[in-house]
Amino acid sequence: MTASLPRHRRALVIPAGMAMATALAFLPNTAATAAPADAAPAAASADASSLSYVVNVKGGHATSAYVKKAIAKAGGTVVTSYDKIGVIVVHSSNADFAKTIRTVRGVQSAGATRNAPLPSAVTADMGAPKALSAAEIARAESAAAAGQDPLQGLQWDLPAIKADKAHEKSLGSSKVTVAVIDTGVDDTHPDIAPNFDRAASVNCVTGKPDTSDGAWRPGAQESPHGTHVAGEIAAAKNGVGMTGVAPGVKVSGIKVSNPDGYFYTEAVVCGFMWAAEHGVDVTNNSYYTDPWYFNCKNDPDQTALLEAVTRATRYAERKGAVNVAAAGNENYDLAADEITDPVSPNDGTPSDRVIDPTECFDIPTQLPGVVTVAATGAKGLKSSFSNYGRGVIDIAAPGGDSTRYQTPEPPATSGLILGTLPGGSWGYMAGTSMASPHVAGVAALIKSTHPKASPALVKAMLYAQADATACTDPYDIDGDGKVDAVCEGPKNRNGFYGWGTADALDAVTR
Numbered sequence: 199m200t201a202s203l204p205r206h207r208r209a210l211v212i213p214a215g216m217a218m219a220t221a222l223a224f225l226p227n228t229a230a231t232a233a234p235a236d237a238a239p240a241a242a243s244a245d246a247s248s249l250s251y252v253v254n255v256k257g258g259h260a261t262s263a264y265v266k267k268a269i270a271k272a273g274g275t276v277v278t279s280y281d282k283i284g285v286i287v288v289h290s291s292n293a294d295f296a297k298t299i300r301t302v303r304g305v306q307s308a309g310a311t312r313n314a315p316l317p318s319a320v321t322a323d324m325g326a327p328k329a330l331s332a333a334e335i336a337r338a339e340s341a342a343a344a345g346q347d348p349l350q351g352l353q354w355d356l357p358a359i360k361a362d363k364a365h366e367k368s369l370g371s372s373k374v375t376v377a378v379i380d381t382g383v384d385d386t387h388p389d390i391a392p393n394f395d396r397a398a399s400v401n402c403v404t405g406k407p408d409t410s411d412g413a414w415r416p417g418a419q420e421s422p423h424g425t426h427v428a429g430e431i432a433a434a435k436n437g438v439g440m441t442g443v444a445p446g447v448k449v450s451g452i453k454v455s456n457p458d459g460y461f462y463t464e465a466v467v468c469g470f471m472w473a474a475e476h477g478v479d480v481t482n483n484s485y486y487t488d489p490w491y492f493n494c495k496n497d498p499d500q501t502a503l504l505e506a507v508t509r510a511t512r513y514a515e516r517k518g519a520v521n522v523a524a525a526g527n528e529n530y531d532l533a534a535d536e537i538t539d540p541v542s543p544n545d546g547t548p549s550d551r552v553i554d555p556t557e558c559f560d561i562p563t564q565l566p567g568v569v570t571v572a573a574t575g576a577k578g579l580k581s582s583f584s585n586y587g588r589g590v591i592d593i594a595a596p597g598g599d600s601t602r603y604q605t606p607e608p609p610a611t612s613g614l615i616l617g618t619l620p621g622g623s624w625g626y627m628a629g630t631s632m633a634s635p636h637v638a639g640v641a642a643l644i645k646s647t648h649p650k651a652s653p654a655l656v657k658a659m660l661y662a663q664a665d666a667t668a669c670t671d672p673y674d675i676d677g678d679g680k681v682d683a684v685c686e687g688p689k690n691r692n693g694f695y696g697w698g699t700a701d702a703l704d705a706v707t708r
Contacts, residue, residue: 257284309502313546329623354606355596360703369446371646380424382416383451398450405464414451429618443639470510484631489543492558524630532587573597573633575604588693595636598628664698
């Protein structure tokens with residue numbers, strides 16, 4: 199079957215070299231989707247009517263035989279169990295499975311992680327950015343300054359957070375690993391291979407770790423999103439291509455997006471648990487957990503998904519990871535009294551539901567302890583598409599914007615963000631998906647400078663070192679005379695920029 203509408207992601211996919219007018223058509227609201235992978239295996243072994251569920255029980259103990267027996271009696275099959283946080287992944291074709299299992303003694307919550315049966319819906323939409331052409335690469339190489347990687351001149355985002363100055367002091371430590379929880383990472387890319395951490399990489403799509411060699415890579419028809427993000431964080435300073443924010447740290451790939459581009463709860467939980475158990479220092483999360491843009495506490499299914507991912511993120515932080523996430527691309531005020539969500543559930547039949555953002559949450563973005571990142575453009579203003587909200591946004595970083603709205607200084611030619619693409623190429627994308635890895639990179643530099651710092655201390659330094667950025671008032675990004683968003687709060691803690699714009703130089707010198 200075909201998905202009823204595109205699945206929104208944290209990236210606005212805009213091909214390199216695309217005409218300005220065409221690029222504008224992607225802003226502010228754009229869906230980034232993956233093409234079908236005809237040869238890809240099914241997401242999990244299940245019959246045609248089977249759904250996936252999470253069952254939450256008391257953590258810290260092995261799943262009781264009583265609960266396992268009840269799951270089987272209700273028509274469920276346990277896929278895997280994360281006993282340390284009390285989350286069980288189950289498949290069942292019983293339409294009443296969740297309702298039945300919620301009545302079982304010891305079960306705290308349970309819910310379906312999707313609306314489409316396994317395997318999920320297929321879409322024919324394409325969302326792959328165009329790679330830089332040979333001519334564009336040649337022009338960039340000829341303009342490269344001494345000591346720069348060939349494409350660094352196109353990266354206006356590095357000086358925007360003083361990463362170029364930071365690299366004169368430190369490139370970051372190879373003992374620090376940033377996990378890209380995403381669509382997969384092409385570790386064969388020449389800018390990623392030198393810094394890739396294979397031991398911390400995995401495929402978590404089914405909710406159960408797959409450690410087979412290369413399982414973390416995106417398929418030929420899958421989204422390049424995770425590879426782009428990985429390059430932004432840690433593309434090596436090696437005389438090839440571009441330079442990452444923290445080009446001396448390690449990066450791993452934790453694949454949680456299925457071949458159709460969905461990020462389901464069981465995969466996201468698996469991703470955080472894997473990061474927690476494999477020494478990851480920072481996780482980057484440029485997505486929202488499907489199928490609900492916002493998960494509401496008053497819905498029994500959604501509250502179970504919210505609980506499962508909350509347990510996983512908290513566990514990862516307790517084990518030493520700083521979790522960083524993108525704020526989203528819909529120009530929503532996440533601190534508003536209400537928000538209209540027109541896309542949920544994105545694997546079923548969506549409706550224009552009105553939600554209360556104090557009761558319904560974008561996960562993992564709005565979970566306790568997660569660093570929530572807004573995007574800025576080449577002029578340092580909030581990107582036209584970036585979500586915002588006083589008390590929700592923690593920090594801001596470059597995510598790109600239409601070149602017409604925010605034009606970079608030469609030699610950069612695009613207002614978008616350059617990143618690595620599968621197959622050894624480079625290209626532009628924009629979105630809060632691109633802002634989050636800049637902050638993840640700065641957090642990795644802080645951890646490199648202060649290797650014994652706890653996640654709480656790393657976050658405290660991240661916010662304290664950020665460059666306070668005053669509200670843009672009035673905010674009329676397209677110049678049409680109408681206010682496009684309203685920023686509230688003081689210079690050092692407001693709804694557009696949080697504590698301010700991330701500062702990589704302070705990360706390596708303070």
